[in-house]
Amino acid sequence: MEFFYTYKSIETALPLVDVENAKFAILGIPFDGTTSYKPGARFGPTLIRQGTVNLESYILDYDIDLAELNIADIGDLEVVAGNPLQTVKMGIETIRELKEANPNVIPIILGGEHSMTYAPVKALMPKSYVVFDAHLDLRDEYESNPWNHACVARRISELGVEIAEFGIRSGIREEVEYAKEKGITWVHAREYSVERFKEVVKDLPEPVYVSIDIDAFDLSMVPSTGTPEAGGLRFWEVIEALEWLVKNKRIVGFDIMEVAGMEIGDVTALTGAKLLFYFIGMMEKFGKP
Ligand SMILES: N=C(N)NCCCCNCCCN
Numbered sequence: 001m002e003f004f005y006t007y008k009s010i011e012t013a014l015p016l017v018d019v020e021n022a023k024f025a026i027l028g029i030p031f032d033g034t035t036s037y038k039p040g041a042r043f044g045p046t047l048i049r050q051g052t053v054n055l056e057s058y059i060l061d062y063d064i065d066l067a068e069l070n071i072a073d074i075g076d077l078e079v080v081a082g083n084p085l086q087t088v089k090m091g092i093e094t095i096r097e098l099k100e101a102n103p104n105v106i107p108i109i110l111g112g113e114h115s116m117t118y119a120p121v122k123a124l125m126p127k128s129y130v131v132f133d134a135h136l137d138l139r140d141e142y143e144s145n146p147w148n149h150a151c152v153a154r155r156i157s158e159l160g161v162e163i164a165e166f167g168i169r170s171g172i173r174e175e176v177e178y179a180k181e182k183g184i185t186w187v188h189a190r191e192y193s194v195e196r197f198k199e200v201v202k203d204l205p206e207p208v209y210v211s212i213d214i215d216a217f218d219l220s221m222v223p224s225t226g227t228p229e230a231g232g233l234r235f236w237e238v239i240e241a242l243e244w245l246v247k248n249k250r251i252v253g254f255d256i257m258e259v260a261g262m263e264i265g266d267v268t269a270l271t272g273a274k275l276l277f278y279f280i281g282m283m284e285k286f287g288k289p
């Protein structure tokens with residue numbers, strides 16, 4: 001199947017199937033036009049895919065081999081340089097095309113900056129948005145742009161989607177006040193635990209969209225990201241929370257955003273690649289239908 005707004009990118013190290021037969025479909029959105037400190041997230045989709053070359057397709061702790069699963073990769077979205085809204089609109093259309101081709105497929109978006117997450121959320125319209133992030137992303141606008149990556153959770157909130165945020169350690173008072181006004185729960189990185197995650201998420205309505213802004217992880221694991229923040233989360237404490245989430249809530253989509261970098265083997269991209277493999281593996285092993 002051909003998609004109007006996509007082009008073929010490098011492929012992961014996994015054998016791939018057609019969209020029509022896929023359980024998971026990868027789409028890269030290489031946009032980084034509003035990142036304010038470090039650029040390079042436009043290379044995230046390519047670097048994450050290339051990082052999978054380094055990984056075994058077999059997930060030891062799950063006894064699942066991703067090479068045996070039905071995974072499609074529809075390439076990267078054609079972005080409109082400097083225009084996040086137009087790029088998001090093309091992303092919405094592409095993900096809707098994807099779901100028309102296979103209503104059961106689970107889209108996995110590789111960013112690109114976090115503003116692009118609005119596209120899968122608008123296309124899939126989950127009841128809840130669960131996000132790991134260093135930043136609240138609840139600004140009404142940033143650098144005079146309401147489609148800046150610092151605003152994505154606010155735009156999602158305006159869709160009426162319930163929101164829970166984890167790993168937070170950066171924001172402004174106005175965002176905290178907005179979260180309080182809208183009943184958005186956010187957990188500071190210092191207060192984060194898997195138990196706290198379960199407490200917050202257990203009553204959220206389904207289905208759920210899960211977003212990972214890679215800067216939620218500690219700076220040591222993800223130095224190549226647009227707005228890095230020290231004091232982040234550890235890998236396995238996020239994986240354990242996601243395993244509980246996919247067992248207990250129906251997941252309609254997933255993304256890994258804000259992976260930047262300029263070279264093959266970038267540490268941040270390798271973190272993203274490992275996370276990609278674990279998410280697919282846990283969905284296969286534990287995913288609630
Ligand atoms: N990724 C994000 N959500 N970023 C939010 C804006 C970056 C905060 N810089 C603050 C700079 C103040 N000197």
Ligand SMILES: [Mn+2]
Binds near residue numbers: 134135137213
């Ligand atoms: Mn973010």
Ligand SMILES: [Mn+2]
Binds near residue numbers: 134213215216258
């Ligand atoms: Mn962030």
